[in-house]
Amino acid sequence: MSDVAATAEHTVAAGRAGRFAALGDAGIRSVGPIVLALVAGAAILLALGRNPIEFYGDIVEGGITRTTGLQDSVTRMAPLLLIAAALVVVFRANIWNLGIDGQFLLAAAMVAGVGRDLDRALPNGLALGLLWLLAAAVGAVWTIVPAFLKARYQVNEIITTLMMTFIGINVANLFIKGPFRDFESTNVPQTSVLPVEQRLPDIPGTSIHVGIVVALVACVLVHFVMTRTAFGLRLNVLGANPRAATHFGLSVPRLVMVSFAVSGAVIGLAGAAEILGVWGYVRADWNPAFGLIVVPLVFLARLNAIAVIPFVALLAVLSIGGDLAARRADLPNDFLLVLVGLILLFMAVTEYLGRRRALGASYLTEGLVAALRRRKRP
Amino acid sequence: MTESDGSTQPMTTTRAPTREAGDAAVLLLGITKAFPGVVANDDITLALLRGEVHCLLGENGAGKSTLMNVLSGMLRPDAGRIVVDGREVEIDSPRRALELGIGMVYQHSTLIPTLTVLENLMLGAGGGLRLDVRGARARLAELAGTLGVEIDPDAVTGTLALGQQQQVEIVKALWRGSSVLILDEPTSMLTPQGVAELAKVLGGLKQHGLAVAFITHKLHEAAEMGDRVSILKQGRLVGELGPDDLRGRSHEQLQAEIVRLMFGEEAKEVADVAELEERVEGHEPRRGRGEAPLLELIHVSAAGDRGQVGIHDISLSLLPGEIMGIAGVDGNGQRELAEAIGGQRPLTAGEVRFEGRTISTLGVSRRERLGLRYVTDDRLGEGTVGSMSVALNLVLKRIGEPPFWRRGVTQRRSIEATARELVERFDVRTPGVDARVATLSGGNIQKVMLARELAFEPRAVIYSKPTYGLDVRTIKAVRARIREQAEQGVSAIVISTDLEELVDLCDRIAVLSRGRLAGVVESGPGVAQRVGELMVGQAA
Numbered sequence: 001m002s003d004v005a006a007t008a009e010h011t012v013a014a015g016r017a018g019r020f021a022a023l024g025d026a027g028i029r030s031v032g033p034i035v036l037a038l039v040a041g042a043a044i045l046l047a048l049g050r051n052p053i054e055f056y057g058d059i060v061e062g063g064i065t066r067t068t069g070l071q072d073s074v075t076r077m078a079p080l081l082l083i084a085a086a087l088v089v090v091f092r093a094n095i096w097n098l099g100i101d102g103q104f105l106l107a108a109a110m111v112a113g114v115g116r117d118l119d120r121a122l123p124n125g126l127a128l129g130l131l132w133l134l135a136a137a138v139g140a141v142w143t144i145v146p147a148f149l150k151a152r153y154q155v156n157e158i159i160t161t162l163m164m165t166f167i168g169i170n171v172a173n174l175f176i177k178g179p180f181r182d183f184e185s186t187n188v189p190q191t192s193v194l195p196v197e198q199r200l201p202d203i204p205g206t207s208i209h210v211g212i213v214v215a216l217v218a219c220v221l222v223h224f225v226m227t228r229t230a231f232g233l234r235l236n237v238l239g240a241n242p243r244a245a246t247h248f249g250l251s252v253p254r255l256v257m258v259s260f261a262v263s264g265a266v267i268g269l270a271g272a273a274e275i276l277g278v279w280g281y282v283r284a285d286w287n288p289a290f291g292l293i294v295v296p297l298v299f300l301a302r303l304n305a306i307a308v309i310p311f312v313a314l315l316a317v318l319s320i321g322g323d324l325a326a327r328r329a330d331l332p333n334d335f336l337l338v339l340v341g342l343i344l345l346f347m348a349v350t351e352y353l354g355r356r357r358a359l360g361a362s363y364l365t366e367g368l369v370a371a372l373r374r375r376k377r378p
Numbered sequence: 379m380t381e382s383d384g385s386t387q388p389m390t391t392t393r394a395p396t397r398e399a400g401d402a403a404v405l406l407l408g409i410t411k412a413f414p415g416v417v418a419n420d421d422i423t424l425a426l427l428r429g430e431v432h433c434l435l436g437e438n439g440a441g442k443s444t445l446m447n448v449l450s451g452m453l454r455p456d457a458g459r460i461v462v463d464g465r466e467v468e469i470d471s472p473r474r475a476l477e478l479g480i481g482m483v484y485q486h487s488t489l490i491p492t493l494t495v496l497e498n499l500m501l502g503a504g505g506g507l508r509l510d511v512r513g514a515r516a517r518l519a520e521l522a523g524t525l526g527v528e529i530d531p532d533a534v535t536g537t538l539a540l541g542q543q544q545q546v547e548i549v550k551a552l553w554r555g556s557s558v559l560i561l562d563e564p565t566s567m568l569t570p571q572g573v574a575e576l577a578k579v580l581g582g583l584k585q586h587g588l589a590v591a592f593i594t595h596k597l598h599e600a601a602e603m604g605d606r607v608s609i610l611k612q613g614r615l616v617g618e619l620g621p622d623d624l625r626g627r628s629h630e631q632l633q634a635e636i637v638r639l640m641f642g643e644e645a646k647e648v649a650d651v652a653e654l655e656e657r658v659e660g661h662e663p664r665r666g667r668g669e670a671p672l673l674e675l676i677h678v679s680a681a682g683d684r685g686q687v688g689i690h691d692i693s694l695s696l697l698p699g700e701i702m703g704i705a706g707v708d709g710n711g712q713r714e715l716a717e718a719i720g721g722q723r724p725l726t727a728g729e730v731r732f733e734g735r736t737i738s739t740l741g742v743s744r745r746e747r748l749g750l751r752y753v754t755d756d757r758l759g760e761g762t763v764g765s766m767s768v769a770l771n772l773v774l775k776r777i778g779e780p781p782f783w784r785r786g787v788t789q790r791r792s793i794e795a796t797a798r799e800l801v802e803r804f805d806v807r808t809p810g811v812d813a814r815v816a817t818l819s820g821g822n823i824q825k826v827m828l829a830r831e832l833a834f835e836p837r838a839v840i841y842s843k844p845t846y847g848l849d850v851r852t853i854k855a856v857r858a859r860i861r862e863q864a865e866q867g868v869s870a871i872v873i874s875t876d877l878e879e880l881v882d883l884c885d886r887i888a889v890l891s892r893g894r895l896a897g898v899v900e901s902g903p904g905v906a907q908r909v910g911e912l913m914v915g916q917a918a
Contacts, residue, residue: 230778249742
C-alpha cells in the first residue's frame with residue numbers, strides 16, 4: 001500500500017507526455033478488466049442457458065438508458081462516493097478504517113431518529129444542515145476508540161474498527177427499537193419517517209437528490225487536500241514510512257486521531273445522504289453493507305479520490321440495472337455479485353501485471369530507457 | 379553430491395572436505411552477465427580454492443556482487459560454465475546452490491526481524507511438518523561455538539545489533555553444511571572489533587577446509603584478510619594477486635599495487651582517502667577553544683527500544699565548529715544518543731541544552747529550526763520516503779513551512795526551485811528532482827539527506843555512520859562536506875564504527891559502551907590507540 005499511497009500526484013512536475021502515457025495506461029487498466037469480466041460472465045450465463053447479450057442489454061437499460069434507471073444509479077453513487085472519499089484519507093496514511101458500516105449505520109440511525117422532530121422544530125434548511133453535522137459528528141465519534149487505541153498503544157485498528165462496527169450496528173438497532181421507535185408505523189420496528197417534501201431537494205429537472213453534489217465536492221476536496229496540502233503530505237508520509245514520519249518530527253498520534261476522525265465524519269455524511277435523500281427513516285436490521293464493496297474500489301483507483309468516481313459509477317449501474325436484468329433472466333440477484341467479483345478479480349490481475357512491468361522500468365534511468373529504445377529500432 | 383542433508387541433523391560444521399586444501403572447490407569459467415545497458419560480468423574466470431579466503435575487490439558497480447549472485451543461483455549467467463567439486467553444474471536457484479554446498483551471506487539482511495534467531499534459522503531448514511527445535515538449538519550452539527561467538531537462540535532478530543545479525547546470517551549460510559561461503563561486503567556493518575572477530579572466524583573456517591569468497595571495496599581489508607585477491611573493474615577481471623604476491627610485499631607496496639590495478643591512472647585522485655593510508659595519526663584539536671559550548675548534554679538518560687541498551691547518564695559538551703566523534707561497538711547506545719539529541723526519543727533523565735537554553739522538551743521540528751540536524755544512518759528506513767520524489771524528500775522536515783507551503787497549500791514551484799539548487803550544490807546524481815528517491819544509489823540518497831540537513835543554516839549536525847556502505851569517491855565527498863561545514867563554524871557529532879574515519883575527522887572522540895560514556899579522548903598522536911583501549915577496556 002505504501003507505494004500506491006505516494007504515487008505520481010506528489011511527484012512535483014511530471015512531464016506532460018508522461019502524464020498522457022500514464023492516463024492511457026490507466027485507461028487500459030480500467031477498461032480491460034471490465035471487458036474480461038463481461039466475457040467471463042457471458043460464459044457463465046451461456047452455461048446457465050441465458051442469453052448474455054440480452055442480460056447485459058437489460059443492465060444497460062435498467063441502469064442507464066431508462067430515465068429512472070440513470071437517475072437511480074446516480075442517486076446510489078452519493079453514499080458510495082462519500083465512503084470512498086473517506087477511505088482515501090485513511091488508506092493513504094496506511095490506517096485501516098474498516099469500521100465503515102458501523103459509522104455509517106449509527107450516523108444514519110441518529111439522523112433518522114431525531115430528523116422528524118428537529119424538522120418540526122426548526123426551518124427545513126437549518127434542520128437539514130444540522131442533521132448533516134450530526135451525522136458527521138456521530139461518524140467521527142465512533143472512530144475515537146480505535147483511533148486512540150492505535151495512537152496510544154499501537155493496537156491493530158483492523159480488529160478494533162471491525163469490532164466497533166459490530167457494536168455500532170447493534171447500538172443503532174437498540175436505538176431504533178428503543179428511544180427512536182415510531183410505534184404508529186409497521187410491526188417491524190423503525191424510526192419515524194421524514195416526509196418526502198422535507199428531505200434533501202432534488203437537482204432541478206431530475207429525481208436525483210443533491211447528495212451527489214455533496215459527494216462530488218467531497219471527492220474533489222479530498223483529492224486536493226491529499227495531493228496539494230501539507231496535511232495531505234503528512235498523511236502520505238505516515239502511510240509510506242511511519243518511521244520516517246517520526247524522524248521528520250510529525251506527531252504520529254495526532255495524525256492518526258485526526259485522519260480517523262475525518263474519515264469517520266465523511267462516512268457519517270454518507271449515512272446522512274442516504275437517509276435525508278432516499279429513505280427518510282431507518283428500519284431495524286437495515287444494513288446496506290456498502291463498506292466492504294467500496295474498499296477494493298478505492299484501492300483499484302490507486303487511492304485517488306477522483307479516479308474512484310468511474311469505478312463507483314460502474315458499481316452503481318451494475319447494482320441498479322442488474323436488478324432488472326436478473327429479474328428478467330429469472331436469476332437470483334446474487335448473480336450480480338458474481339459479476340462484481342469477476343470485475344474485481346480481473347482488475348487485480350491486470351493491476352498485478354501492470355505493476356510488474358512498471359516496477360521493472362522504474363529502476364532504469366530515462367537515458368537508459370531511451371538508449372534501449374534506440375537500439376531496438378533498426 | 380549424493381548426500382542430502384537432513385534439516386538439522388549434520389553435527390559437523392562443514393562437509394568433510396573430499397579433497398585436499400588448495401583444490402578448487404568452485405571454478406567459474408568465462409562468466410558473462412549483461413543487464414540492459416550494462417555488462418556486469420565480462421568473461422570472468424576464477425577459482426575458489428579450499429582453505430583460502432578469496433577477496434573480490436572492486437568499486438561499487440564493478441560486478442562483484444553480480445558474479446557471486448551467479449554462483450549462489452540468484453542470477454543465471456548469459457554465458458560461461460560453473461564447475462563445483464570437479465563437476466560442471468547448472469545453478470538455477472539459490473536452493474540448488476545450497477544443495478551444492480554454496481552458502482551466501484548477503485550485504486542486506488535476509489532475516490525476518492519479527493522472528494527469533496532460532497525461527498529464522500529453521501525457516502530454511504526444510505524437512506517435514508514437524509520442527510526439530512531441539513536439534514536446531516544444538517546445531518546453533520555448535521555453529522556459534524565454531525564461530526567463537528555467542529548467539530541467543532530466542533532473541534527476536536530485529537532487536538539484535540547489525541553485527542550480531544550478521545553472525546546469525548553466517549550461521550544460516552553454514553546451517554546445511556556448506557563447503558563454500560560467500561560473504562557480500564561483510565564488514566560494511568561491523569565495528570573494528572567485529573572485523574577482527576570476523577577475521578578470526580574466517581581463519582577457523584579455512585582450517586575446516588572451506589572456500590570463502592569475500593566481497594569488499596576496501597583495499598586494506600582485501601590485503602589483510604585475503605589469501606588471494608581478485609580485482610574487478612567495470613565487469614572485467616583486471617588482476618589477481620596470489621598468496622605468493624601477497625606474502626612477498628610490504629603492506630604499502632601491496633596497496634599501491636592494488637590501487638594501480640583498481641583505478642589505473644586515476645589512482646592519485648583517490649589516494650588520499652583515509653582508508654588508503656596506512657595509519658592516520660590524529661591532528662591537534664583546532665576548533666572552538668575557550669568558547670561557550672553550543673550543545674550540552676547534562677546527565678542525559680533515555681530508554682532503548684525493546685532489547686536494546688538505552689543511554690545512561692551521559693554528559694558531553696560540543697563547542698562551536700568542533701567535530702566530536704562517538705566511537706563504540708555498534709548497538710551500544712549510538713542510535714539512542716543521536717535520537718535523544720535530535721528530539722526523536724524522550725529523555726528519562728537529564729537535560730539537553732542548545733546555546734545555554736534547555737531544549738529537552740522540544741520536538742524534532744523545533745530543534746530543526748534552531749539549526750540542530752540529524753543525518754540518520756537508516757537512509758531508506760527512516761531518512762527518506764523512497765516512493766516520493768527527490769524534491770519532496772528535500773523538504774520533508776519542513777512540511778507546512780513557508781515558502782514551500784502557504785496556508786497549508788503546497789507551493790510546487792518553490793519546492794522544485796529549491797530542490798534544483800540543492801541537487802546542484804550537493805552534487806546529487808539524479809535524472810531529475812522528480813525522480814523517486816528509491817531509484818537512486820545509496821550514495822546519492824545520502825547526498826539527498828545531507829542536502830536536506832545542511833541546507834537552511836545548520837548550527838550543529840549529528841551524523842550517524844555517514845559513510846557506511848558508500849563507495850570510495852562518495853566517502854571522500856561526504857567527509858569533505860563535514861570538514862567544510864566545520865570550517866564554517868557548524869559543529870558536528872560523528873557517530874561511526876570506523877575508527878579511522880573518526881580519527882581522521884574529529885577533534886575529540888567520545889567512547890560509548892553499553893550506553894555509558896567510557897571516556898573522551900582529545901585528538902593527537904596515538905589517539906586511535908587510546909580510543910581502542912577505552913573500547914576494549916569497557917568491553918572486557
